[in-house]
Amino acid sequence: MPIVNITLVEGRDDATLKHCIKEVARTVHQTLGAPLATIRVIVQQVPAAHWGVGDETRDEMDAKKAVAGKP
Numbered sequence: 129m130p131i132v133n134i135t136l137v138e139g140r141d142d143a144t145l146k147h148c149i150k151e152v153a154r155t156v157h158q159t160l161g162a163p164l165a166t167i168r169v170i171v172q173q174v175p176a177a178h179w180g181v182g183d184e185t186r187d188e189m190d191a192k193k194a195v196a197g198k199p
Contacts, residue, residue, distance in 0.1 A: 130156050131168045137186050138173035145171050 149169045176187035
């Protein structure tokens, strides 16, 4: 039974996450030959304040970008 864990910064809507789950499951099915019913895909969303890159959290990085006018 393949288990796929996806961890990402929160902010995506449910429809986007469901689409991702379905596509990942289908890809695992196609590449490994595992029956779809045996594939588990788990998505965990982490608050931006709990996601760090180096010594900076994601919310701090986003705030800097906003001040600089970058998307």
